[in-house]
Amino acid sequence: MKLRRYQRTNYATLQGKTFALWKSYREGNLTSTGLLKAFSCLYKPSVSVTDAVE
Numbered sequence: 001m002k003l004r005r006y007q008r009t010n011y012a013t014l015q016g017k018t019f020a021l022w023k024s025y026r027e028g029n030l031t032s033t034g035l036l037k038a039f040s041c042l043y044k045p046s047v048s049v050t051d052a053v054e
Contacts, residue, residue, distance in 0.1 A: 017042055 021038050024030040030038070 014042060 018039070020043075021030065023034060025032070025035045
């Protein structure tokens with residue numbers, strides 16, 4: 001699938017990984033639990049050390 005608009009590199013990479021995971025799930029190479037765990041690793045919030053202390 002081609003991207004039809006300009007995207008920042010981080011979001012284009014994230015979308016590519018999302019499509020690859022979904023394709024793997026559709027082909028039966030990944031379980032639903034595995035898919036959700038992989039998505040949680042991709043979309044987890046980044047917490048800095050200073051945010052965690054406060």
